[in-house]
Amino acid sequence: MLVEQIWTANNYRNFNYLIACGETGDALAVDPLDHEKCLAAAKKRGWQIKQIVNTHEHGDHTGGNRAMIAATGAKLLAHKNAGSRIAGIDRGLGAGDVIKIGKSVELEALDTPGHTMSHVCLLSHTDTPALFCGDTLFNAGAGNCHNGGHPSELYQTFAAQLAKLPDKTQVYPGHDYIANNLGFTLDREPDNKKAQQMLPQMREQDPSRALVTTLALEKEINTFFRLHSPSVIARLREAFPDLPDDPDAKTVFVKLRELRNRW
Numbered sequence: 001m002l003v004e005q006i007w008t009a010n011n012y013r014n015f016n017y018l019i020a021c022g023e024t025g026d027a028l029a030v031d032p033l034d035h036e037k038c039l040a041a042a043k044k045r046g047w048q049i050k051q052i053v054n055t056h057e058h059g060d061h062t063g064g065n066r067a068m069i070a071a072t073g074a075k076l077l078a079h080k081n082a083g084s085r086i087a088g089i090d091r092g093l094g095a096g097d098v099i100k101i102g103k104s105v106e107l108e109a110l111d112t113p114g115h116t117m118s119h120v121c122l123l124s125h126t127d128t129p130a131l132f133c134g135d136t137l138f139n140a141g142a143g144n145c146h147n148g149g150h151p152s153e154l155y156q157t158f159a160a161q162l163a164k165l166p167d168k169t170q171v172y173p174g175h176d177y178i179a180n181n182l183g184f185t186l187d188r189e190p191d192n193k194k195a196q197q198m199l200p201q202m203r204e205q206d207p208s209r210a211l212v213t214t215l216a217l218e219k220e221i222n223t224f225f226r227l228h229s230p231s232v233i234a235r236l237r238e239a240f241p242d243l244p245d246d247p248d249a250k251t252v253f254v255k256l257r258e259l260r261n262r263w
């Protein structure tokens, strides 16, 4: 499996992706908003884009579909319930569905509600798994829920699916928000040494050569995976004095998501 992460350099800081089979050159584009950059990258690598996956229905993920399909004839795949919000879906995806690219690549669709209620992530079936997670999981952060999502569903997705993936899973999100998100981590957990160490480097990072994190690293620096951390809970109690002594993980997650909205 070959992966090209494409930095769009737009105001929303989107990442687009090409995933290709090294044997055939067949490729799949994930959320190819910047269709020109995606097409140029495919041409440079000698890849043919045969499929597009939209992780979800927001315009900064679907906005390149029309031009990309016109240029390549690619088939469009998205969550099976996104049909009323994404035009021209050729294949609706449900949990466990497998997407083949060329001869050598298989991606599994995960049904990951929370940011919206028709969001898929893609998990590669490779020795080192890779997760293409749209606006569900960001480097050091989580997607917002105010454009068609629900925080409690996002918690379920994190707890029941994402947290259970192998620690070595590589994380490929839909946006570059890492520096800002590390700031939130340190606001919530000022003694997080790893986040302290990373923040200055990430502020200087060139997003066209972005750090690819692993799930193990996310569990160190992403507040939304640190729901049992005593310092996260202690700081949370300053904002929510009624927080119980031993709050459950879902309560902590939902309150963190609420604080992130106004941070």
Ligand SMILES: [Zn+2]
Binding pocket: 056, 058, 115, 135
């Ligand atoms: Zn979105």
Ligand SMILES: [Zn+2]
Binding pocket: 058, 060, 061, 135, 174, 175
């Ligand atoms: Zn987005």
